[in-house]
Amino acid sequence: MDLWILLIQVLNGVQYGLLLFLVASGLTLIFGIMGIINLAHGSFYMLGAYLAYWLAASTGSLTLSVLLSLPIAAAVGYVIEALLVRTLYRRDHLDQVLLTYGLILIFNEAQRMLWGNDVHSVTIPPVLAWSLKLSDTLSYPVYRLFLSAVCGLLAIAMYFVITRTRFGMWVRAGAANRDMVAALGINVKLLFGVVFAVGAALAGLAGALSSPVSSVYPGMGDSVLIICFVVVVIGGVGSIKGAFLGALLIGLADTFGKVFMPNFASFVVYGVMAAVLLWKPRGLFA
């Protein structure tokens, strides 16, 4: 019996971790390559969730709405990069913090204006709305498995793109030395815009996919932002591999923290981060 509960917790932890990875990977790429601290990254997560809720309500299909929210988040990301973020490349990190903080306020207020202050729930599509029976008393929702599978596949796809494609080589090279990338004849401005848009799209997708599990509520972007920063810093800023392991570590720490120390679950997550940084001040893979 205990073994089943353990398995469920592991599955939950991994699912949460994979979801965090989708958001954190964009954050770490944007910082690693473009040198931008983007506090508004969590807002794309929120945007994805609200788009999923809103489009599902109007189209009746969550699948369709998730697919639609992806290009919308990417487009919003690209426009923000081109209009505002681009002015910040050579500026102090604090200017970036301030500007993207301003963006958070605008995103949060726009969300309130468009969709109000209520908490919304999103229904799981019928195909996935059933549970896997593990024992007489325990079952596991299939949607969570589906979520893990999608996030896992995306992580693999991202791994493939980053390690095997030319685009991935440019991205990694950009993280190491962006001036040299330009000196090789690669359009760095465009590359940055695309990376920003992809990061936004991934965060939006994570928000859309998780909307049936976590519900949709104002300010949901802020908490995911902070936890993703924790992931990024644990893994080492700029490292995709680090973000992946950091996300799983935090996903599991959070889940098991809730089981074993229900009163101090969140404390555990930050404790893990503090411990990692005291051991390795620049993260695991910097």
Add this chain to the structure above:
Amino acid sequence: MGELPPFLEAHGIHTYYGSSHVLHGIDFRVGQGETVALMGRNGMGKSTLIKSLLGIVAPRQGQVSVDGQAVSGADTHAIIRRGIAYVPEGRGIFHNLSVREHLLMVRRSGAGKRREWNYERVLDTFPRLAERLETMGNHLSGGEQQMLSIGRALMTNPLLLILDEATEGLAPLIRREIWRVIRAIKDTGIATVIVDKNVRVLLDLADRHVILVKGEVVYDGGPGPLRDDPDILKRHIGL
């Protein structure tokens, strides 16, 4: 020697770092297929001139044209795409990319669909790289990094190759190897701009020599006068 039709031309380049005036109105040209040695002591503005030509540093005044097209103020990548390859001082190797990836990331045909240089030919030219294809940039020795930087430049099939201190800090055997390759590249008809400390090799290799002192051109001409009058070199460059 007849003047070759220009591939790269710059007029009146003035470049500043902050308030420090580094280049004082430099004229510089490279003919098609020409080998130009850019000489001068450290801090005289050689690297700054190259960076100004490529738009890596923005000159405050002056015009640059490549292949007859004005490129002043253009982005670096757009200038490079006109057929220039750059091997920077310090080599510009990415610590987190393998040798193979360095070469593949920039593979492209040059102007007029030229494809003389491809992956296989670069590896033939630098057999040492072929042995270390999966090695990451930060695990290469200085000589291997230099070969990789040149090999990577060739993968773009350039019309002009700019080499900034390509033999700096390398062991004599490796330097010899690098010079052999540079000579081979020159013989394929690619124009080159070479910055190097090795005056004797440059005198032998280059068609034309440009000497910079304090951000100004003090000599622009063939190797003959420099061989005949060693004082010029001694005054501007030597011991």
Add this chain to the structure above:
Amino acid sequence: MSAARPIVDRLPRRLLVVLLILVALLALYPAYGPLLFPAKHGFLLQRLTGIMIVAVMAMSLDLLVGVAGLVSLGHAAFFGLGGYMLALLSPAYEGANLWLALPLTVLGVAAAAVVVGFLSIRTSGIYFIMVTLAFGQMGYYFFNDSRVAGGSDGAYIYVKPTVELFGKTLIDLDDKLTFYYVALGVLVGTYLLLRMLLASPFGRVVRAIGVNEHRVRGLGFNPVLYKLVAFTIGGSLAGLSGFLAATQYGFVNPAMLSWHQSGQVLVMVILGGMGTLFGPALGAFILEFARLGFESITDHYLLLMGGLIIGVVLVLPRGVGGWLLTVTEHRPADPDQEAP
């Protein structure tokens, strides 16, 4: 780090006049407030008191961010800890003795700052931002998840601290007007204290660290030591600010320690002008007044707040304080300034 960190040794005279006028306006507010805003005077008096208390925190953060180059996103932890210290030191149905509670609070917060500082100063750049954030969030969840002082509900401080000498009440903190002047006194006092610190040998070293830490070490100073002391002083002053805030509202809750609180104060510092001390205090007033103003226009005032912040970043890269310094410094002809 940005090399153009403004140095404020002596404020330009015109700026000094402006600041003195602002302080005078604050000091005289209780006199003209009821005449100008008869309906809202009480509310504004409270609001101003609160802003002055936050301004103290903003200046304490400026010592870290603007002077020492230590960008902390966990500063609210010390603010909240200061409040909680008061809550814990207050007996259930009587006021805490200020002569005991205040020093204990400041010492307690200082001790926490030493520990957090010691652990975080090993990191730098964005890692420092994140480690301080982590410690801040740890503090937040400590009070949020545990049963200490009411857990997530927070705790009331039913009776304000008493300020007695030989059994006689010197200052009645329960009186709104008195407390207003106490806050004003602390605001001006903190500013003067920090100015004194910055002018001292210690302050010069810390300021130099913020500009070029590497060079400071090369000159023979151990930057870690100076940063730790600065971090501790900044944390303690934030604790003082939290102590006052808890006194004013008679209530503490975990939100005092949250990263939102840290972020807001950081925005005050950057918007106000890092490293100028008076700027972050101004930043507190500007941000809070903007909020008041926008709130009265629209429910969606956050939209305007966001726009205001982005606008300042794009238009005033050195913040309001830096801009004020430039416009008041306007010296006509100084032959020595001509390039040779």
Add this chain to the structure above:
Amino acid sequence: MTTPNTAAAAPTLSEDAAAVVLETRGLTRNFGGLVAVNAVSLRFLSGQTHAVIGPNGAGKSTLVNLLTGHLPVTRGEILFKGRTITNLPAHRVSQLGIGRSYQKTNIFPAFSCFENCRLAAQSRLSTSMRFVRPALAYHTVNEKAQAALEACGLARHRDRAAGTISYGEQRQLEIGMVLATDPQLLVLDEPLAGMGVEESEMLIGLLKRLASRYTVILVEHDMDAVFSLADVLTVMVNGTVLESGPVDMVRASQAVQDAYLGDGEEAY
């Protein structure tokens, strides 16, 4: 090829242990697979100006960083007046009396020239953990700073922001700051880098005055300056010492000529 120890056989001073101010023994520093400084053993004698030259990448700057505690040592030892200072942090090295200037101008651009020097002089207070009295009220510190400012020829720019004076003057200030720390040994890392002709001449004059008063280790590219200033010359190539000894001897060495002009045999 002569051994590095010929440095000790300099003509002006006999080899006397007491006269050795700084000594390195087998000093080595690796960066990943690259050996930037390779088993360097040198002696720097009291009162001498000892120049270190070599092409870029020869390891000169790494050597300076090792000598002054700015980089940890991989192997080997550094002795200052007979005591080991290997791997002491930079601030401790500075407090022992080894003052260094930097290749890339490393000043506080927003501070006045005086404040730059004052801060340097302040580092010689027993502690700077002093919180109340204004820094400007420490008169001995002020006097030292003023003296350093005059010594480096910048007294007329006393109150100007260091970032607004010319590049050459910033290089002078760099040296003024070192002087303000009362050093016993000056380690100057390419003080002439990037200077114009007149500026160079002015700074060479300053360096000459310093050479008569201090023990100096001078890392430099400018050959004219080196020949006119140095008593002893060490040539580094690829992290190792190629030649070391009296200037004229090293200058005449074939190996050194080759290192600078190429060995001519580089057939390709």
